[in-house]
Amino acid sequence: MTATANRNELNKNLAQMLKGGVIMDVTTPEQARIAEDAGACAVMALERIPADIRAAGGVSRMSDPAMIKGIQEAVSIPVMAKVRIGHIAEARILQAIEIDYIDESEVLSPADDVYHIDKRMFDVPFVCGAKNLGEALRRIGEGAAMIRTKGEPGTGDVIQAVRHMRTMNREIGELAALRDDEVYEAAKKLAVPYELALYVHENRRLPVVNFAAGGVATPADAALMMELGAEGVFVGSGIFKSGDPAKRAAAIVQATANWRDADLLARLSENLGEAMVGINEDEIETIMAARGE
Amino acid sequence: MVVSAEYITREHSRTDGDPSGGTPGSGEVTGILALQGAFAEHAAMLDRLGAPWRLVRDLDDLDDSIGRLILPGGESTTQGKLLKSTGLMEPIAARIADGMPVFGTCAGMILLASHLDNDPNVYFAALDATVRRNAYGRQLGSFATTATLTLGDDSRIADFPVVFIRGPFVAQVGSEAHVVAEVDGNVVALRQGNVLATAFHPELTEDTRLHEYFLSL
Numbered sequence: 001m002t003a004t005a006n007r008n009e010l011n012k013n014l015a016q017m018l019k020g021g022v023i024m025d026v027t028t029p030e031q032a033r034i035a036e037d038a039g040a041c042a043v044m045a046l047e048r049i050p051a052d053i054r055a056a057g058g059v060s061r062m063s064d065p066a067m068i069k070g071i072q073e074a075v076s077i078p079v080m081a082k083v084r085i086g087h088i089a090e091a092r093i094l095q096a097i098e099i100d101y102i103d104e105s106e107v108l109s110p111a112d113d114v115y116h117i118d119k120r121m122f123d124v125p126f127v128c129g130a131k132n133l134g135e136a137l138r139r140i141g142e143g144a145a146m147i148r149t150k151g152e153p154g155t156g157d158v159i160q161a162v163r164h165m166r167t168m169n170r171e172i173g174e175l176a177a178l179r180d181d182e183v184y185e186a187a188k189k190l191a192v193p194y195e196l197a198l199y200v201h202e203n204r205r206l207p208v209v210n211f212a213a214g215g216v217a218t219p220a221d222a223a224l225m226m227e228l229g230a231e232g233v234f235v236g237s238g239i240f241k242s243g244d245p246a247k248r249a250a251a252i253v254q255a256t257a258n259w260r261d262a263d264l265l266a267r268l269s270e271n272l273g274e275a276m277v278g279i280n281e282d283e284i285e286t287i288m289a290a291r292g293e
Numbered sequence: 294m295v296v297s298a299e300y301i302t303r304e305h306s307r308t309d310g311d312p313s314g315g316t317p318g319s320g321e322v323t324g325i326l327a328l329q330g331a332f333a334e335h336a337a338m339l340d341r342l343g344a345p346w347r348l349v350r351d352l353d354d355l356d357d358s359i360g361r362l363i364l365p366g367g368e369s370t371t372q373g374k375l376l377k378s379t380g381l382m383e384p385i386a387a388r389i390a391d392g393m394p395v396f397g398t399c400a401g402m403i404l405l406a407s408h409l410d411n412d413p414n415v416y417f418a419a420l421d422a423t424v425r426r427n428a429y430g431r432q433l434g435s436f437a438t439t440a441t442l443t444l445g446d447d448s449r450i451a452d453f454p455v456v457f458i459r460g461p462f463v464a465q466v467g468s469e470a471h472v473v474a475e476v477d478g479n480v481v482a483l484r485q486g487n488v489l490a491t492a493f494h495p496e497l498t499e500d501t502r503l504h505e506y507f508l509s510l
Contacts (some may be wrong), residue, residue: 009294010435013458013497016295017366039374041329041367074424076412077368080461100432100459123433205298229301250374257328257375258350276363276410 011125011145015209025236029074038249042078045071050111050154051237059109062090085292088114095124106291107153118144131164133171138191150289156278158215165228176204217254219268226259243273300333305347317345320360324349328375330367334496338504361394364401389419394487394510402490421467428462439475455493
């Protein structure tokens with residue numbers, strides 16, 4: 001195996017270690033410690049959580065490296081951080097501070113409306129959002145080592161994450177059901193590399209780990225996404241925009257681990273305090289999921 | 294390499310719990326702790342060896358048919374919290390103390406260690422060793438190589454692929470534990486009676502030799 005292929009495999013392997021876990025957005029070392037204590041398997045360091053980005057408007061960029069380093073020092077679990085879509089220099093900065101995973105994210109303002117980052121040029125792994133199979137395989141073709149649904153960040157409304165997960169899994173099933181000689185045409189229609197389409201056709205899954213993200217706010221939301229085939233869950237605004245973040249975070253971790261146990265889910269859902277204020281999908285002005293196809 | 298799609302939803306091997314035939318008897322099933330992490334990868338390894346297995350998510354899963362247990366890779370802090378909230382910590386610790394064979398990989402090694410030199414937590418304390426978490430640093434320090442595993446005086450596994458993902462190593466080996474493997478001068482695998490622990494991830498490779506050895510314990 002070449003050094004690059006080996007690094008890409010190691011990066012996919014880290015995502016495998018995160019499976020069954022919850023990755024939480026945090027904005028301070030204190031929040032990062034609360035997330036780790038609650039059982040988060042990783043944290044996403046960012047200056048403003050998506051709900052606040054939505055409220056504040058304006059251009060949203062990579063976080064201050066000093067702030068990210070503060071979070072790296074505060075916890076022992078993997079630390080991820082976001083760069084703008086297509087922002088090669090922001091990604092180089094995060095690699096320089098030895099981030100564990102870069103999220104090339106539609107939550108931030110895109111830096112490039114045509115090209116994503118060529119992620120194969122980096123040693124650190126990337127996770128990217130996707131709302132369908134074509135987007136997922138294009139990002140993997142560019143070198144992403146992990147995929148998450150886009151959902152609609154900062155809304156507390158799970159409908160788009162559900163739609164994206166169902167769409168992706170339906171398209172995977174359709175590709176798997178084709179005759180072998182039909183995969184070329186399918187790859188053309190999906191606008192993805194043939195080899196990746198062939199992988200999905202033969203294996204009935206993405207070649208990387210696939211998490212749910214965008215709008216997960218309750219233990220039941222996390223359990224729903226696991227039921228729909230997510231291999232783990234990102235929770236952004238849902239935790240630190242709620243009344244009792246520590247309790248809600250721990251409840252979402254337990255719900256993700258044992259999502260089929262309805263008695264447990266009932267107990268976990270009791271007295272969690274105020275959930276984040278949701279915005280329905282038809283009330284939002286900025287559709288982040290539409291960024292970067 | 295990610296696991297096959299079937300393992301995203303499978304909870305046990307085809308033989309386990311199948312009344313139509315081949316339901317394993319008492320103690321014949323390998324439990325795989327499935328609170329968080331790469332448990333499905335271990336299930337796929339056991340299927341390659343034709344060994345019955347079941348994911349262990351709560352106390353109901355840990356019945357008398359379980360005769361051995363695998364503690365998979367993942368985040369040890371997450372798994373530790375869930376061991377407590379599910380009530381699995383004490384019963385598993387008691388079974389390990391009673392001699393049930395247990396195999397911990399990466400986070401599993403951390404859960405088994407009697408001491409961690411950079412973390413105040415102790416979980417099963419079944420392995421006489423001080424283990425250092427994230428001993429190779431962040432993800433950029435993750436690496437793959439090969440090593441020789443020494444399982445007994447005349448029992449060796451040569452050229453075994455070893456994959457470290459934000460892995461630990463053993464900072465100090467206690468007198469009860471035997472060194473199974475070293476990489477670059479660091480101890481990365483130990484055996485102590487019924488306890489086998491590796492800082493690396495055999496479940497991420499296609500080499501089933503160490504799992505086969507564990508099933509023989």
